[in-house]
Amino acid sequence: MGLGGAWDRTPYTASDIDHAEAAVEAALDAGITRFDHADIYRFGKSEAVFGEVLARASGLRERIEIQTKCGIRLAEDDRPGLYDLRADTILARVRESLARLRTDVIDTLLLHRPDPLADPDEIAKALHTLHDEGLVRRFGVSNMSAAQITRLQACLDIPLTVDQLEMSLARRDWVEAGVLVNTPAAAGLGFPEGTLEHCAAQGIELQAWGPLARGRYTNGEPSPAADLARKLARRHDTTPETVLLWWLQRHPAGIVPVVGTSRPERIRACRDAAVRTTELSHEEWYELWIAARGAPLP
Ligand SMILES: NC(=O)c1ccc[n+]([C@@H]2O[C@H](COP(=O)([O-])OP(=O)(O)OC[C@H]3O[C@@H](n4cnc5c(N)ncnc54)[C@H](OP(=O)(O)O)[C@@H]3O)[C@@H](O)[C@H]2O)c1
Known part of the structure; x- marks a missing residue:
């Protein structure tokens, strides 16, 4: 979440890519090979600079796991921030993440926050599509309760494998x-x-954000x-x-x-x-x- 420069739509710079590269190298040195993203981090620029780092380092993609998230829309101008787990939104956001990350597949996709208006059957349909198309290997959730996981899992043939909470x-x-x-x-x-x-x-793996x-x-x-x-x-x-x-x-x-x-x-x-x-x-x-x-x- 710290990569990609400012939290706005100004373009990222070469020094933002260098910053990301140094962080990734330090992580690999430290034995860390899983990287957590979200479509919204720095308005997409976290994923984008990470994609630049992947493009620079041949063979790196095969050594690491990429996790990203969708489901939040950031506030902008006079539009409030909100949550959106409609099927079409999930499909569109994941395709955008793949393009920014410059990869063919996301190892784990998390639903970032519960969207009270989302229909679990509709979410499940989108996740099945992503899985069938080979775009996402595994799925999980974030900031969700056991009851919410159980409700969603009931509609899904694919197991939810992660819950990320503070x-x-x-x-x-x-x-x-x-x-x-x-x-x-x-x-x-x-x-x-x-x-x-x-x-x-x-x-289900419990991931701690803000650790x-x-x-x-x-x-x-x-x-x-x-x-x-x-x-x-x-x-x-x-x-x-x-x-x-x-x-x-x-x-x-x-x-x-x-x-x-x-x-x-x-x-x-x-x-x-x-x-x-x-x-x-x-x-x-x-x-x-x-x-x-x-x-x-x-
Ligand atoms: N699922 C969710 O809703 C959710 C929400 C928030 C975060 N996340 C994910 O969880 C990750 C970790 O969350 P987090 O960044 O809040 O957790 P954290 O690891 O507890 O805190 C790191 C943040 O604190 C700053 N910091 C300032 N002084 C520090 C110090 N002495 N030691 C360590 N950090 C210091 C870091 O800045 P520097 O980079 O300058 O060190 C960085 O911004 C995020 O990167 C994101 O991937 C998920």
């Missing part, structure tokens, strides 16, 4: 909701109940959680960024962090999360959680 040490309701289940503190938690369990049971909490614990500002992340990083001979990702990966639901930084040095700081299994102990995981929530568990 999960991090800062956005903790994915874990708080399950623990505070019969306490008043559970009221107001945003995470859809049962979604973690549903995905784990159905083999580094946009730098909240690694930007140098002291806080109990940031201090502890640094201390744990020293103990395990790794970086605080890795500790934050290990915290997500330590959960048995098999959470896959979608790292958003486009800075090579920060991408490299995530390397151990890609190449080493999480080393956080039971106690360390709880200590970090409690430090971030700022209050003991009930």
Whole structure:
């Protein structure tokens, strides 16, 4: 999401392509081979500069997996932003993404957000068409609940394989909701109940967006959680960024962090999360959680 220059329709520049290339190279060095996109990121320019990088590096496409999303229309001029999962829109947006990414096939397509007006049968028809035409290998969703996944899956012959949601040490309701289940503190938690369990049971990969909490614990500002992340990083001979990702990966639901930084040095700081299994102990995981929530568990 950080590639492609400004969030507007001004053309991307050669330096935007260089920036994308440096990020991709840092990711590959760090053992990261899956790249998350969306048609709307930087008004299509994230996909476009990535396509330029693919065109520059022969053989790169075969070494990586590309995931992208459709279903959101950004606000522009006097038009409000909205969600659109009509079949014709899905088909058109995916063809545009393929052209920008300069590839013949998208490995995984996610429906970016639920569109309350969308008919699940109509969505399913579009996804079957994309699959039958060989344009998309796998499908998933984003920001959706277990109930929404179940409803859509009932119309689909192809399994939904991903749900991408915001999960991090800062956005903790994915874990708080399950623990505070019969306490008043559970009221107001945003995470859809049962979604973690549903995905784990159905083999649906849970992807965490915002996993580094946009730098909240690694930007140098002291806080109990940031201090502890640094201390744990020293103990395990790794970086605080890795500790934050290990915290997500330590959960048995098999959470896959979608790292958003486009800075090579920060991408490299995530390397151990890609190449080493999480080393956080039971106690360390709880200590970090409690430090971030700022209050003991009930
Ligand atoms: N499905 C969805 O609805 C949805 C929503 C949002 C994002 N996403 C996806 O998830 C990815 C990750 O989300 P995210 O970007 O919000 O997550 P993140 O990895 O927690 O945050 C990275 C963002 O924070 C900035 N940042 C500032 N200081 C930082 C620091 N010290 N360490 C690390 N990052 C710092 C980064 O800028 P620099 O690049 O300058 O480091 C970057 O913009 C996105 O790229 C996108 O692919 C999906």
